[in-house]
Each structure stands twice: as C-alpha cells, then as structure tokens.
Amino acid sequence: MIKQSRKFKSASFQAAVAVIAFVFLLLAFIPIILMLILSVKSNAQIYNDFWSLPTQLHWGNYNKAIGMLIPNMINTMVVVSIATLITTLLSANGGYVFAKLNFPGKNFLFLAILALMMVPGVLTLTPQYTLMQTYGIYNTWWALILPWVSGGQVFGILLCRTFMAELPTEVFESARIDGCSELKALFKMAIPLSKPILATIVVMKMIDYYNDFIWPLMAIESNSKQVITVAIRVFQSAAGTIDIGSMVAGFVFATIPLLILFSGTSRLYMEGLTSGAVKG
Amino acid sequence: MKRSKLYRRWFYLTIVLALLSISTVLFFYIINKRTDIVKGTKINTSLQNNSLGYDEEKKITLVGTYNNKLLAYDEESRLLWSMEGRGPFRQLVVNSQKRVVYAGNEDNFVYTVDLDTGEILHSIDVERRIYDIDVTRGGEEILVSAGVNTAKHNILIYSSEGELINNLPYKTQIKGVSYSADETNIIFVNNRGEIIKIDKEGQELGKIKTKYELVDLTQINESEHYAALLSDGSFAIIDENMNLIGSGKPKTDYTVTAEVLGTDAQGEHIIIGTKEGFLYILNRQNQQIFSTRLMNTVTGIMSVDQEIYISSLSGNVLKIDSGSLNLIDMQIRLRGVLQALMIIFPVMALFSLCMAIQKARQVLYRIGKTLYKHRIPYLLLLPTFLLLIFFNYTPVFIAVTRAFTNWSKDFNTLAEIKFVGLDNFRIMISEGYFLIGLGNLALMLVFGILKILTVPVLIAWLVYSMNGAREKFVFRFLFVLPMVVPGIVSTLMWQQIYDPTIGLINQVLGKVGLENLQRVWLGNPKTAIWAIIFMGFPFINALAFLVYYGGFISIDASLMEASKVDGATRWKVFWSVQLPMISAQIKMMIVLTFIGIVQDFSSVYILTGGGPGTSTYVPGLELYYNATKFGRYGYACALGLVMFVFIMIGTIINMRSKAKND
Numbered sequence: 001m002i003k004q005s006r007k008f009k010s011a012s013f014q015a016a017v018a019v020i021a022f023v024f025l026l027l028a029f030i031p032i033i034l035m036l037i038l039s040v041k042s043n044a045q046i047y048n049d050f051w052s053l054p055t056q057l058h059w060g061n062y063n064k065a066i067g068m069l070i071p072n073m074i075n076t077m078v079v080v081s082i083a084t085l086i087t088t089l090l091s092a093n094g095g096y097v098f099a100k101l102n103f104p105g106k107n108f109l110f111l112a113i114l115a116l117m118m119v120p121g122v123l124t125l126t127p128q129y130t131l132m133q134t135y136g137i138y139n140t141w142w143a144l145i146l147p148w149v150s151g152g153q154v155f156g157i158l159l160c161r162t163f164m165a166e167l168p169t170e171v172f173e174s175a176r177i178d179g180c181s182e183l184k185a186l187f188k189m190a191i192p193l194s195k196p197i198l199a200t201i202v203v204m205k206m207i208d209y210y211n212d213f214i215w216p217l218m219a220i221e222s223n224s225k226q227v228i229t230v231a232i233r234v235f236q237s238a239a240g241t242i243d244i245g246s247m248v249a250g251f252v253f254a255t256i257p258l259l260i261l262f263s264g265t266s267r268l269y270m271e272g273l274t275s276g277a278v279k280g
Numbered sequence: 281m282k283r284s285k286l287y288r289r290w291f292y293l294t295i296v297l298a299l300l301s302i303s304t305v306l307f308f309y310i311i312n313k314r315t316d317i318v319k320g321t322k323i324n325t326s327l328q329n330n331s332l333g334y335d336e337e338k339k340i341t342l343v344g345t346y347n348n349k350l351l352a353y354d355e356e357s358r359l360l361w362s363m364e365g366r367g368p369f370r371q372l373v374v375n376s377q378k379r380v381v382y383a384g385n386e387d388n389f390v391y392t393v394d395l396d397t398g399e400i401l402h403s404i405d406v407e408r409r410i411y412d413i414d415v416t417r418g419g420e421e422i423l424v425s426a427g428v429n430t431a432k433h434n435i436l437i438y439s440s441e442g443e444l445i446n447n448l449p450y451k452t453q454i455k456g457v458s459y460s461a462d463e464t465n466i467i468f469v470n471n472r473g474e475i476i477k478i479d480k481e482g483q484e485l486g487k488i489k490t491k492y493e494l495v496d497l498t499q500i501n502e503s504e505h506y507a508a509l510l511s512d513g514s515f516a517i518i519d520e521n522m523n524l525i526g527s528g529k530p531k532t533d534y535t536v537t538a539e540v541l542g543t544d545a546q547g548e549h550i551i552i553g554t555k556e557g558f559l560y561i562l563n564r565q566n567q568q569i570f571s572t573r574l575m576n577t578v579t580g581i582m583s584v585d586q587e588i589y590i591s592s593l594s595g596n597v598l599k600i601d602s603g604s605l606n607l608i609d610m611q612i613r614l615r616g617v618l619q620a621l622m623i624i625f626p627v628m629a630l631f632s633l634c635m636a637i638q639k640a641r642q643v644l645y646r647i648g649k650t651l652y653k654h655r656i657p658y659l660l661l662l663p664t665f666l667l668l669i670f671f672n673y674t675p676v677f678i679a680v681t682r683a684f685t686n687w688s689k690d691f692n693t694l695a696e697i698k699f700v701g702l703d704n705f706r707i708m709i710s711e712g713y714f715l716i717g718l719g720n721l722a723l724m725l726v727f728g729i730l731k732i733l734t735v736p737v738l739i740a741w742l743v744y745s746m747n748g749a750r751e752k753f754v755f756r757f758l759f760v761l762p763m764v765v766p767g768i769v770s771t772l773m774w775q776q777i778y779d780p781t782i783g784l785i786n787q788v789l790g791k792v793g794l795e796n797l798q799r800v801w802l803g804n805p806k807t808a809i810w811a812i813i814f815m816g817f818p819f820i821n822a823l824a825f826l827v828y829y830g831g832f833i834s835i836d837a838s839l840m841e842a843s844k845v846d847g848a849t850r851w852k853v854f855w856s857v858q859l860p861m862i863s864a865q866i867k868m869m870i871v872l873t874f875i876g877i878v879q880d881f882s883s884v885y886i887l888t889g890g891g892p893g894t895s896t897y898v899p900g901l902e903l904y905y906n907a908t909k910f911g912r913y914g915y916a917c918a919l920g921l922v923m924f925v926f927i928m929i930g931t932i933i934n935m936r937s938k939a940k941n942d
Binding site for chain 2: 034047051097128129154236
C-alpha cells in the first residue's frame with residue numbers, strides 16, 4: 001500500500017516537473033517564435049492582423065534583409081575567424097610555455113597575465129578607443145582583431161595552462177632528448193593532445209567575438225567594414241516601422257551562424273560548462 | 281693592466297654616448313618647437329577677403345572681397361586700383377598676356393577687368409549665381425559653373441566676347457569646375473560626391489565617386505593632376521584619365537566643413553582651409569605637417585612661385601613660404617630618426633656604463649647568458665606580450681593616470697593634458713548623471729541577482745529531477761538553445777515586444793481586455809527601467825542553468841540516498857542538501873552577474889539610449905557617451921576607474937564570504 005502511493009507520488013511528481021519545465025520552455029521560446037512568425041509577414045499583415053498566422057509567406061523579407069546584410073555578414077565571418085584562429089594559437093602557445101617550460105621570471109610573467117583577469121572592459125574602453133587612432137588602425141579590421149585577440153588570449157592561456165599541466169611531462173622530456181625542438185613539440189604534441197580545450201576556446205571565442213556590439217560600434221566607422229551586430233542595429237533603425245518583416249528577417253539571418261555553430265558543438269559546450277568549469 | 285685599460289675605454293664610450301643622448305634630446309626639443317609659418321603680408325583690405333589672383337608679369341596681387349570690391353596691389357603692397365561689383369567676388373582668373381582679370385561675382389556677372397587700370401572691359405550676365413569659373417590660357421573661352429539652387433545647376437561656356445557657346449544643365453550643385461590640361465575637356469565636382477569629366481558638348485567621359493559632397497576642385501600647378509576637396513576635409517587627387525592617384529584626410533579632432541583647397545607651386549603639399557578657420561597642410565606622403573586655426577573662414581589659397589597666399593574672411597592676406605614647408609618636411613623625417621636615437625643612445629650608454637664597472641659587467645654577462653639559454657620561451661611569449669603591452673597594459677596605465685587629468689578631444693596632446701586632481705570625480709557628483717545611473721544600476725543589480733538566483737536554479741533542479749536520461753538531455757538542450765540568438769538580436773526583439781502598437785505585450789493586454797494597462801513601455805519614464813529589467817523573461821540564463829545543473833549532478837549520490845532514507849521531503853532535501861551543495865556555483869554566478877551588470881550598457885543603449893530623460897541612465901552608458909559623443913576622455917577614464925573599484929570591492933566581499941563559509 002505504502003509502496004504504491006510512493007510510486008504514484010513519483011509519477012505525479014515527474015509529470016509536474018515536465019509540465020513546469022515545458023511551460024518555462026514555451027515562455028523562453030516566445031521571442032524566437034514571434035521572430036520567426038514576424039519574419040515572414042508583410043507590414044500590412046503585422047499592423048492589421050497581428051494575431052493571424054502568416055497565410056502568405058513573404059520570403060521577400062528575407063531577400064531584402066539578406067541582400068542588405070550579406071556584406072556585413074561576410075565581414076563578420078572573416079574577422080571573427082581570423083581573430084579566433086590567432087587567439088587559439090596564442091592561447092595554446094602561452095599555455096604550453098607556462099605549463100611545460102621553465103625559465104627565469106616565469107611566475108612574474110604569469111602573474112602579469114593573471115592580473116589582467118581582474119581588469120574590467122569599462123576601465124580600458126576609453127583609452128583603447130583613442131589608442132586605435134594613435135596606432136592608426138581606427139576604422140580598420142585590425143582595430144577589432146588585435147584588441148580582441150589581446151584580451152581573449154588571457155583566459156585562453158589560463159585554460160590551456162591548466163589543461164596542459166596535466167599532460168605527462170615525461171613525454172615532452174623524452175622528445176626533447178630526442179632532439180625535438182620546442183616549436184615542434186608545441187605543434188606536433190601539445191596542440192594535438194589539447195584538442196578538447198582548444199575546441200572549447202574556439203567555440204567560446206567565436207561566440208564572444210560574434211556577439212560583440214559596443215567595440216565594433218566604437219572602432220569601426222564605415223558601414224562597408226562593419227560587422228553584423230552593428231549592421232543589424234543600423235538596418236533596424238533604417239527599416240524602422242516601415243518594413244518590420246524584413247527587419248525581423250534580418251534578425252533571423254544574424255542568428256543562423258550561431259545556430260550552426262551551436263548545433264555542431266552543443267555537446268562540447270554543455271559538457272564543458274557542466275563538468276569542469278566550476279570547482280569552487 | 282690590460283683589463284683596466286679596457287674598462288677605461290668603456291668608460292669613455294659611456295661619456296660620449298651620454299653626451300650624444302643629451303644632444304639628441306636637446307635637438308629634438310629645438311626641432312619640436314613649433315614655428316608659426318603663417319605670416320602676415322602688408323596687404324590689408326580692411327574688408328572680408330574672398331578670393332585671390334596674381335599677375336606674374338607686373339607682380340600685381342588681386343583680392344576679391346565678400347564686400348563687393350575687387351582690389352589690386354602692386355609689389356610694394358600699395359593699392360593700385362579698386363572696382364566694385366554687386367556681390368562677393370567668388371573667383372579670379374588672371375591672364376597676364378592679355379592684361380585682364382576675369383572675375384566671377386555672386387551677382388551673376390563675370391567681369392573682364394583691365395589688370396592695370398581696373399576698368400571693366402566686358403561683363404557677362406550668367407543669370408545664375410556663380411560658383412566657379414575657369415578661362416582658357418589664350419582667353420578664348422570662359423567656363424562658368426552657376427546655379428539657381430542645389431538641384432538646378434549649369435555649366436556654361438562663353439566666348440571671350442560673352443557669347444554663350446554651350447549651356448549644360450545639371451541637377452546637382454557644382455562648386456568646382458576646371459578645364460583639362462589641353463583645354464578640350466571639362467572636369468567638375470558636384471554635391472553628390474562625383475568627380476566627372478565631360479567634353480564640351482556635355483558627353484560624360486569618366487566619373488569617380490567619393491564619399492561626401494565635393495566642395496572644391498583645383499588643377500595642381502597646370503599639370504594633368506587635379507585635387508578635389510570633400511566637405512569633411514578629405515581630398516582626392518586624380519589624373520586626367522580619371523584615375524584616383526591619391527587621397528588623404530587631415531588629422532583633426534573637430535568636425536570641420538571644408539571650404540577650399542590649394543597646392544604649393546610644386547604640387548608637393550596640399551593645403552586645406554575650412555569654414556571654422558582651420559588650415560591643414562599635408563605632404564604627398566599624406567603626413568600632416570602643419571595645422572593652425574585662423575580667426576576666420578579660409579576663403580582662398582593661391583600659390584605663386586615660392587609662396588602660398590591665403591585669404592580668409594578678414595582684411596589681412598596671409599602667406600606661407602614653401603621653403604618653410606620643405607623645412608617642416610625635413611623636420612618630420614628627422615624627428616623619427618631622433619626619436620629612435622633618443623632610445624638607442626641612452627640604452628647604449630647604460631650598457632657601456634655597465635661594461636665599465638666590473639661588478640655590473642659580471643651581472644650583465646650572467647643575465648645575457650640566462651636570457652640566451654632560455655631564449656625559446658621568451659621568444660614564444662613575445663607575440664603575446666607585445667599584444668598585451670599595446671592593447672591591455674597601455675590602456676590600463678592610461679586609464680588610471682589620465683582619470684586625474686583634463687584629457688579630452690580638445691586637450692589631446694601631452695602638452696595640453698593637465699593634472700586636475702579629483703575634479704573628474706567631483707563632476708560625477710555635481711553633474712548628477714552618474715548618481716542617477718548608480719540608482720538605476722542598484723535596481724538592476726538587485727533584480728539581476730534575484731533573476732540569476734531563482735529561475736535558473738529552478739530549471740536546473742527540474743531537469744536534474746527528471747527520470748529519463750533522454751528527457752534530461754532533450755530539455756537541457758532546449759533550455760540552452762535560445763543562447764544562439766545573438767544578444768543584440770534578442771535586445772532588438774524585446775524592443776519589438778515592447779512596441780506600443782504592434783508589440784506583443786500590448787497586443788496580449790488588448791486581447792484579454794486589459795487595454796487600460798497598455799503602456800508605451802520604453803517611452804514612459806516610469807516604466808522604462810522596469811521594462812529593461814523585465815527583458816529576457818523568463819530569465820533562463822543558459823550559462824547559469826548549465827553551471828547549476830553541473831553542480832546538481834556532481835552531488836554525491838550516497839548523500840541523496842541517505843536523506844531519502846531519512847524520509848525527508850523533496851522540499852527539505854532541496855533546501856538542506858542540494859542547495860548548500862551548489863553554493864559555490866551560486867556564488868560564482870553572483871560574482872559574474874555582478875561584474876556583468878555593472879559593465880553592461882548595450883541593452884540600455886539600444887532600448888532607450890538612457891531615456892526618456894535620464895530615467896534609464898547607467899554609469900556604463902555615461903562612460904560611453906563621454907568617451908565617444910562628448911570626447912571627455914579624462915572624465916570617462918575616471919568613470920571607468922570608479923566602476924573598476926566598485927567591481928573589485930564587490931568581488932572581494934563575495935570572496936571573503938566564501939572564505940568564511942569554507
């Protein structure tokens with residue numbers, strides 16, 4: 001009798017859990033669903049009949065939005081890819097040096113990098129903005145890539161150092177005795193062995209750089225060089241209330257690259273965050 | 281014996297190098313002393329000068345004024361004659377052989393004036409306001425650009441007798457027109473940013489598109505090269521075949537409206553004058569070698585032999601010696617060398633000093649040896665630290681030091697930046713925007729932390745409590761999925777949701793009959809801040825959810841079993857076992873949220889821009905506006921510093937409480 005009630009309780013509990021989770025899920029997806037619906041509606045449909053489902057799909061919205069935004073999307077792809085690649089390389093390189101090599105001043109240099117973790121972006125925003133002009137790279141892609149890489153490598157180096165410290169030192173030692181140069185050890189051994197952490201860095205940095213809005217807004221002036229996040233904002237201001245469908249289609253378009261990235265690496269991302277990220 | 285001789289040599293070398301260092305510094309200082317190369321001439325019309333002309337044969341300088349007068353001065357700057365039109369003299373073209381000056385006046389007339397007497401020989405009524413004129417070298421044809429309004433402009437060609445040969449109508453404003461070098465074609469610039477080459481029948485032969493409205497066009501020293509001026513001060517140099525061969529822009533912190541451009545006689549330097557009275561000189565390598573601010577709008581730039589004459593809306597005609605420009609060019613080149621020497625010489629001096637002292641020498645050897653021995657790690661770290669020095673350490677240093685200075689757009693050089701103590705911090709209190717921002721920030725922090733402590737914990741717990749592995753995976757995936765929407769898109773989408781007419785919220789309220797609750801959510805000072813806080817409902821933060829979930833699944837299974845056996849209710853297990861076990865994760869999320877919210881202003885920037893009024897101002901936004909819009913860099917740095925301290929204190933408090941718990 002008792003056993004039965006427990007079972008019943010558990011089943012009803014599971015049902016309640018599922019229902020509550022489902023409700024939350026639904027609420028969380030409202031903006032996304034709304035986005036998808038609005039993106040295929042014409043302006044007239046949106047204004048006159050907000051609640052109707054789109055009977056006629058206005059794919060023209062996408063034509064217009066993509067036509068406007070594709071140059072900026074290409075810019076983003078190029079800049080984000082270059083920046084991510086360099087960041088990852090420098091992270092692996094720095095992580096390897098701090099984890100596996102010994103040299104005078106190592107602790108000092110490592111602390112110098114660690115200290116930067118404490119520095120918030122707002123502190124350096126103003127000087128960085130004026131320095132872009134001093135360095136003569138204002139309104140060029142370098143103004144995005146170099147500060148991104150410089151700041152992004154800090155966390156990357158810390159992650160790689162922790163990960164590579166766990167790699168067996170003897171392997172590197174014996175390779176060194178066999179006459180393997182440090183560069184070769186880095187590229188042929190350390191990097192292949194650290195693939196999981198490097199993949200995490202790649203995904204993390206790609207999402208970071210892709211999402212950046214304020215810095216491109218400040219550092220890039222010409223729309224032809226601008227990245228998608230700022231371009232979508234400009235597009236939104238321009239389309240305004242005149243063409244909401246295209247505007248929202250633009251939103252969807254800007255979401256697609258991250259969706260593709262996420263669907264390919266979701267497991268990696270979720271596992272990385274649920275397991276190792278926090279240990280106190 | 282031999283050794284001490286060696287030391288002595290090093291010692292002498294040190295002295296020589298030290299002397300060299302001092303002299304380079306002195307030399308650098310002397311060279312850097314700004315010489316004002318713009319000099320006054322004796323010519324003073326006491327009117328507002330508007331255009332310039334020069335007769336090479338009798339060395340007559342002509343000045344057309346804004347006050348309807350045309351004046352001629354001889355070599356000794358004595359007034360020869362003056363004549364009067366009915367409007368400002370816009371452009372003068374001198375023909376020394378024929379002894380005439382062609383004067384385009386805004387009273388719609390082109391006057392042909394005798395160079396020696398000032399007598400009007402001809403006057404051509406163009407019937408439109410004249411913007412620019414050009415005359416063939418032989419004086420056979422007069423080319424005029426004139427217009428009625430910005431959308432109705434004509435290029436007109438007249439014979440020397442004033443007969444209209446051709447009239448080409450355009451729908452753009454044409455402020456500069458010139459014959460090509462062989463005088464068979466015409467080149468002009470318009471307000472749509474186009475440089476266009478046409479033949480005399482108006483057939484378009486070539487076109488170059490630039491970014492802004494074009495305001496002036498000048499032929500460089502009778503060559504086949506032309507310089508066109510854009511309204512923002514940048515310029516483009518083209519050849520006759522309409523190839524862009526150069527372009528540049530003056531370096532300036534002001535927004536300027538360019539007015540006129542000219543070159544020196546060799547075409548080596550470009551001189552740009554603006555409405556605000558700025559004068560910029562750039563060399564052909566695009567280095568800005570000189571800039572100054574005159575009292576009035578620069579109206580004319582003319583080069584004669586070795587001199588460049590400049591007129592502004594004042595009586596004085598100014599001049600620049602092109603020799604002085606070449607000198608500056610040389611100085612700039614020297615400056616680079618000297619700067620390098622100023623580093624190299626002292627370093628060498630220091631090195632040889634070390635070599636001269638035995639102990640220091642040994643230390644030096646040892647350091648060199650270790651550095652060489654460990655060169656690989658240092659070399660590998662070089663790119664990392666080069667980047668960090670330029671893009672992280674330097675900004676941090678600048679931010680911390682310049683927070684106490686008057687650094688701004690207007691005070692941007694080291695000489696102008698002054699220490700102002702705590703003034704910037706006083707401004708924060710006195711101006712009030714920062715305090716308003718702090719109030720809003722406090723509100724956002726309280727709710728931000730509440731948000732991160734409730735829904736994500738609940739969701740993580742729900743997913744954790746599910747039985748099936750498949751179920752768990754699917755729900756976990758779906759809860760994280762909205763993360764793919766870029767932050768900016770999500771913010772813009774919420775702006776859509778808050779829209780007063782077609783926004784989801786007001787539509788829902790209308791549908792369920794609660795029209796009286798409908799608001800202009802983001803446009804109402806009372807609701808705007810709440811709308812921003814509510815954004816992102818139902819507040820499932822993917823990161824927090826995953827971190828909490830990770831915390832839950834790492835709870836020891838035996839602990840759970842034990843509490844179940846004890847017959848504790850789910851509620852009790854949650855409160856007394858599960859929640860304490862993820863306290864580390866919760867603490868971390870609080871710190872991250874705290875840091876994130878203090879810094880973040882992009883959603884406020886997008887949704888309301890701080891408004892309506894100042895109702896949604898946050899300190900980060902104040903910083904952004906001051907750094908970009910207002911150019912008050914020092915103050916922006918001070919704001920950054922305060923926020924940095926704020927974040928530090930918050931983080932330390934949190935870490936302290938953790939230490940206690942442990």
